[in-house]
Amino acid sequence: MRGSFIVNGVVREWEFPEDMRLLDLLRREGYAEVKCGCREGMCGSCCVLLEEKIVNSCQILAATVMERDIRTVEALSEGEEPHPLITAFAEAGAVQCGFCTPGMVLAAYCLLKENPDPSEEEIKRALDGNYCRCTGYVKIIDAVQRGGRKMREKEVRE
Amino acid sequence: MKEFRQVGRSVTKTDAQGLALGRAKFTDDLLEGDELFCRILESPHAHAEILSFDASQAEALPGVVAVFHAGNVPRILYTSAGQGNPEPSPYDMVLFDNRVRFVGDRVALVVAETEDIAREACAKIQVEYKELPANFRAERARHPDTPKLHGDEAFMPIEELTYRPEENVASEVLLTIGDPDKAFEESDFVVEHTYSVHYASHAALEPHTAHARLDPQGRLVIHTSTQVPFHARRITAKVLDIPVGKIRVVKPRVGGGFGGKQEVLLEPLVGLATWRTKRPCRLTLSRKEVFTSARTRHPMRVRLKTGFLKDGTIKAMDMENLMTSGAYGPHAMTVLTVSAWKCLPLYNKVEHLRFTGHTVYTNTPVGGAYRGYGATQSHFATNQQLDIVARTCGVDLLELAKSLHIKEGETSPVFEALGEGKGGVTQILNSCKLSECIDRGAQAIGWYEKRDKKLREGDWVRGVGMAICMQGTGLPKIDLGSATMKMNEDGSFNLLVGATDIGTGSDTILAQIAAEVLGIDSEDIIVTSSDTDVTPFDVGAYASSTTYVSGGAVKRCAEAVRQQIAQAAGEILDVPQDELIFGECGEIRHPGKGKTVTFAQVAQYTLYGGTLRQIGATESFTGEVSPPPFTAQFADISVDCRTGRIKVHHLVTAIDCGQAINPTLAEGQVEGAVLNALGYALYEEYRFDEKGRVTNASFWDYKVPGPEDTPKITTILVDSYEKTGPYGAKSVSEVPMNGPGPAIANALFDAAGVRIFHLPLTPEKVLGALTKEKRGTPS
Numbered sequence: 005m006r007g008s009f010i011v012n013g014v015v016r017e018w019e020f021p022e023d024m025r026l027l028d029l030l031r032r033e034g035y036a037e038v039k040c041g042c043r044e045g046m047c048g049s050c051c052v053l054l055e056e057k058i059v060n061s062c063q064i065l066a067a068t069v070m071e072r073d074i075r076t077v078e079a080l081s082e083g084e085e086p087h088p089l090i091t092a093f094a095e096a097g098a099v100q101c102g103f104c105t106p107g108m109v110l111a112a113y114c115l116l117k118e119n120p121d122p123s124e125e126e127i128k129r130a131l132d133g134n135y136c137r138c139t140g141y142v143k144i145i146d147a148v149q150r151g152g153r154k155m156r157e158k159e160v161r162e
Numbered sequence: 163m164k165e166f167r168q169v170g171r172s173v174t175k176t177d178a179q180g181l182a183l184g185r186a187k188f189t190d191d192l193l194e195g196d197e198l199f200c201r202i203l204e205s206p207h208a209h210a211e212i213l214s215f216d217a218s219q220a221e222a223l224p225g226v227v228a229v230f231h232a233g234n235v236p237r238i239l240y241t242s243a244g245q246g247n248p249e250p251s252p253y254d255m256v257l258f259d260n261r262v263r264f265v266g267d268r269v270a271l272v273v274a275e276t277e278d279i280a281r282e283a284c285a286k287i288q289v290e291y292k293e294l295p296a297n298f299r300a301e302r303a304r305h306p307d308t309p310k311l312h313g314d315e316a317f318m319p320i321e322e323l324t325y326r327p328e329e330n331v332a333s334e335v336l337l338t339i340g341d342p343d344k345a346f347e348e349s350d351f352v353v354e355h356t357y358s359v360h361y362a363s364h365a366a367l368e369p370h371t372a373h374a375r376l377d378p379q380g381r382l383v384i385h386t387s388t389q390v391p392f393h394a395r396r397i398t399a400k401v402l403d404i405p406v407g408k409i410r411v412v413k414p415r416v417g418g419g420f421g422g423k424q425e426v427l428l429e430p431l432v433g434l435a436t437w438r439t440k441r442p443c444r445l446t447l448s449r450k451e452v453f454t455s456a457r458t459r460h461p462m463r464v465r466l467k468t469g470f471l472k473d474g475t476i477k478a479m480d481m482e483n484l485m486t487s488g489a490y491g492p493h494a495m496t497v498l499t500v501s502a503w504k505c506l507p508l509y510n511k512v513e514h515l516r517f518t519g520h521t522v523y524t525n526t527p528v529g530g531a532y533r534g535y536g537a538t539q540s541h542f543a544t545n546q547q548l549d550i551v552a553r554t555c556g557v558d559l560l561e562l563a564k565s566l567h568i569k570e571g572e573t574s575p576v577f578e579a580l581g582e583g584k585g586g587v588t589q590i591l592n593s594c595k596l597s598e599c600i601d602r603g604a605q606a607i608g609w610y611e612k613r614d615k616k617l618r619e620g621d622w623v624r625g626v627g628m629a630i631c632m633q634g635t636g637l638p639k640i641d642l643g644s645a646t647m648k649m650n651e652d653g654s655f656n657l658l659v660g661a662t663d664i665g666t667g668s669d670t671i672l673a674q675i676a677a678e679v680l681g682i683d684s685e686d687i688i689v690t691s692s693d694t695d696v697t698p699f700d701v702g703a704y705a706s707s708t709t710y711v712s713g714g715a716v717k718r719c720a721e722a723v724r725q726q727i728a729q730a731a732g733e734i735l736d737v738p739q740d741e742l743i744f745g746e747c748g749e750i751r752h753p754g755k756g757k758t759v760t761f762a763q764v765a766q767y768t769l770y771g772g773t774l775r776q777i778g779a780t781e782s783f784t785g786e787v788s789p790p791p792f793t794a795q796f797a798d799i800s801v802d803c804r805t806g807r808i809k810v811h812h813l814v815t816a817i818d819c820g821q822a823i824n825p826t827l828a829e830g831q832v833e834g835a836v837l838n839a840l841g842y843a844l845y846e847e848y849r850f851d852e853k854g855r856v857t858n859a860s861f862w863d864y865k866v867p868g869p870e871d872t873p874k875i876t877t878i879l880v881d882s883y884e885k886t887g888p889y890g891a892k893s894v895s896e897v898p899m900n901g902p903g904p905a906i907a908n909a910l911f912d913a914a915g916v917r918i919f920h921l922p923l924t925p926e927k928v929l930g931a932l933t934k935e936k937r938g939t940p941s
Contacts, residue, residue: 037184101665
C-alpha cells in the first residue's frame with residue numbers, strides 16, 4: 005500500500021506492505037536512530053514520539069499512523085546545536101553502548117515537558133518502559149536531572 | 163596519588179553524543195538494502211538424530227536462493243568460543259550436523275530474498291528426527307546410563323587439557339594444596355553446604371547480528387556485533403576453509419556484549435551464505451533466539467566445605483564445582499578454571515585447599531562467557547560460607563574478612579597452579595586495597611547501625627550483608643593487545659587499536675592514555691578500533707583485559723611516538739633531544755635556550771619541510787601477571803515475612819580497580835554490573851519444560867531490571883595504583899558482578915535468619931525457608 009507520513013516535520017510518501025510495523029518502515033527509510041532490541045514492545049529501544057506521546061514503534065502497524073506526526077530523537081535538536089538533553093546524557097556518562105539511548109532520551113524528553121524538575125522516583129517511573137543493560141540507570145537518572153536543568157536555563161534565556 | 167593531566171579525568175566518552183543522537187552506526191545501521199535474508203532452522207528436540215532432510219519444497223519456493231545443511235556444507239570441527247589459538251575449548255561442533263543436542267540447535271540455514279520467504283521456506287523443510295534420550299541434569303551427566311552427547315570425533319585442541327566425552331566430561335580441573343583432609347580433622351568446626359547458581363541471559367539490548375558482502379576484489383567483508391573481531395576472522399576462515407587474508411571483519415558500534423558476543427556465532431553463517439551465493443547476506447537473531455540459541459551463563463553447583471578454628475581462622479577449604487556446559491563446550495574449561503583461580507587466591511591464608519571441578523554436557527542451552535566468568539558462581543558460595551564462619555565463631559565479619567584476605571606483597575599458590583590452558587603464572591600482589599574497601603563500604607551502608615538489629619517495619623524486617631570478591635586483569639602471557647599511532651599535520655594523531663569498544667568506553671580511555679603520554683588533550687587523539695584490515699591485532703574485549711592489556715600497548719606506542727617527536731624537535735631546535743620538556747597542549751620546550759616548538763611544527767617538519775618521515779609506531783603488550791581488582795560489596799535489604807519478597811534498598815560497591823583512567827566511565831561499569839547482578843540474584847532465570855524447551859524466552863517472561871527496579875547504588879573508587887598497569891590501572895567491569903548476589907543472600911540471613919543456597923532468591927524460596935524456620939525445621 006501507499007501512504008504519507010510526517011516524520012520529523014517532513015511529509016514522506018512511501019510504498020509499504022500493509023502488515024509492516026512502523027519500526028521496520030522507519031528503519032527501511034533510513035531512520036537508523038530507531039533501534040530494534042526485542043520486537044516485543046518491552047525494551048523501548050524503538051521508541052518514537054507519536055503526536056508527543058512516547059510509543060514503541062515495533063508494536064504499531066505503519067498503516068495506522070499515516071498522516072500523523074511522528075518524531076525520532078533527531079527531531080529534538082534544532083540546527084547544529086544538539087538538544088540540551090543529548091548533551092546532558094553525554095556529559096553525565098549516561099551513554100555506554102548507546103543502543104537504548106535514543107529511545108531513553110525521548111522518554112526523558114516526554115517527562116521533562118510535563119514535569120521540568122522531576123524527582124528521582126518520577127524519573128524512574130517515566131523511564132520504566134525503557135531498558136538499559138549497561139548503566140544500572142544511575143547516570144541516566146543524573147542525565148535527566150541535568151537535562152531538566154539545562155532545558156529550564158535555556159527557556160529562561162529565550 | 164600520582165599527578166596526571168589526562169588520566170583520572172572524567173572525559174566525555176568520544177562517541178556519546180553521536181550515540182545519543184542516534185547517528186553512530188551499529189551493525190544493522192550499515193545495511194545497504196540489497197542483502198539476502200538468512201534464517202536458521204532450529205531443532206525442536208533436545209536430543210535427536212536426523213534421519214532424513216529434504217529441502218526440495220523450500221528450494222522450489224520463489225525467492226529462496228539457497229539452503230545450507232549437513233548434506234551440502236563440509237564438516238569442520240571447531241568451537242564457537244572466541245578465544246586464543248588454539249582455543250582451550252573442545253572442538254565439538256560443526257556448522258550443521260546430523261544430530262541435534264538441544265532445543266534451538268542449528269539444523270539448516272535458509273537464504274532468501276525476503277524475511278517472509280526465508281521464514282516460509284524454513285517451514286517447508288522436511289526433517290525426519292529420531293528422538294534420543296536426553297539428559298537435562300548436570301548431576302546425572304557422568305552416570306554410565308546417561309546418553310552421551312559427543313562421540314568419537316570431538317577433541318580438545320590443547321592436548322594437555324582433560325576431555326572425556328565418553329563420560330560427558332567437557333573439562334576437569336583438579337587441584338590440591340597441602341593436606342585438606344588432615345586439616346579438617348584438626349579444625350574446631352567443619353561446615354559444608356551445597357550452593358547453586360543458574361542459567362541467565364546477557365540480554366544485551368542489541369541482538370546478535372552480522373552481515374557480509376564481497377568487496378570488488380572478491381574478499382569477504384563481514385560487519386558484526388562482536389567482542390572478538392580478530393578471533394571471528396580466524397574462526398570464520400577455519401570453518402569456511404578460506405584464507406584469513408580473504409576475510410575482513412569490521413566491528414561498528416556494539417550494543418552491549420557482557421561476554422555474549424565473545425562467541426563466533428553468526429559470522430561463519432553470513433560468511434558461508436555470501437561466499438557461496440556471491441551476494442550480500444544478513445542475519446539478526448530474534449530476542450527469542452538470543453535467549454535459546456546464543457550463549458548463557460553457565461549454571462554451577464558449588465559444594466564447599468570449610469574447616470576453621472574457634473577464632474574464625476580458616477584452616478581448609480574443599481570446593482567441588484559441577485558446571486553445566488549445555489550441549490556444547492565453549493569456555494567449558496576456562497570458566498571452570500576461573501571459578502577457582504579468580505576466587506580462591508582471595509583466601510590465601512588458607513593453607514589447605516582442594517578444588518575438584520567438572521564441566522559436563524547436558525541437552526540444554528549452551529553456556530559461554532558471561533561477565534564474572536565462573537568467579538561469580540564461586541564467590542556466591544565462598545561469601546555465604548564466610549558469613550557462616552563469622553556467625554559460628556561470633557566474630558565480626560568485617561574484621562574476619564580483613565584479617566584473612568590476600569594483601570599487598572603476598573601471593574597464592576593457586577595463581578601458579580591454574581591458568582587458561584597453559585598453566586598459571588606466579589604473581590605477588592602490588593596492589594590490594596580490599597581492607598579499605600571493606601571499611602569504606604561498611605560506612606556507606608551503615609553496617610554497624612543495621613547489622614544484627616533486625617529492624618522491623620510492619621511485616622518487613624531489615625538486614626545487611628557483605629561480600630568480598632576478586633577477578634583478574636587479562637590473561638597473563640596469553641592476551642595480546644596492540645596499537646598503531648601516526649601523527650597528522652596539525653599535531654593530532656590517529657590511534658588505531660584492535661581493542662574492541664562494545665560500549666565500555668575503551669576508545670575514550672585509550673585516547674586518554676595516549677594523550678597523557680604526549681601531554682595533549684584526548685580530543686586530539688582520533689581513535690579507530692576493530693577493523694581487521696586497518697587496526698593491529700588484539701584479542702578483543704574479554705577477560706577484563708582492555709584497559710590493562712590494550713592500554714599497555716597504547717602507552718608503549720605513544721611513548722615510541724613521543725621519542726620520535728623529541729628527535730625531530732631536537733633537530734628543529736638544534737638541541738639535544740633529552741633536554742626537551744613536553745609541556746601541555748603539544749608544546750615542546752628547551753628550558754636552557756628558552757626555545758619552543760609545537761607538535762604542528764614538528765609535523766610540518768617531518769611531513770614537508772625537513773627530514774621527511776611519517777612519525778608513527780606500532781607497539782604491543784601482553785601481561786606478565788594478572789593483577790586482581792577487588793571489591794567489597796554491601797546490600798541493605800528488607801524482606802516481607804508475609805510474602806517472602808525481598809526489597810533491596812541500597813547496594814554499595816567499594817572497588818580497588820587501580821587508578822581509574824576515567825572515573826565516570828569506571829563508575830558506570832560498576833553500576834551496570836551491580837544491577838545485572840541484582841537481577842541475577844532476585845529474578846532473572848531460565849525456565850524449562852519437561853522437553854527441555856525454554857518457556858520464558860522473551861523480555862515479557864524473563865525479567866530484566868528496569869528503572870523502577872533499581873535501588874540506590876553507590877560506587878566508591880578507592881585510591882589504588884597498580885605499578886604494572888598503564889598509569890596504575892587494573893580492570894573494573896567484571897568484578898562488581900560477583901558480590902551483590904551473596905551480599906543479598908547474607909543480608910537475607912541477617913534480616914530473617916534463613917539462608918538460601920540456590921539463586922535466584924525468589925519470594926517462593928524465601929517464603930518456603932521462612933515457613934520451615936517458623937516450624938523449627940532446618941532450611
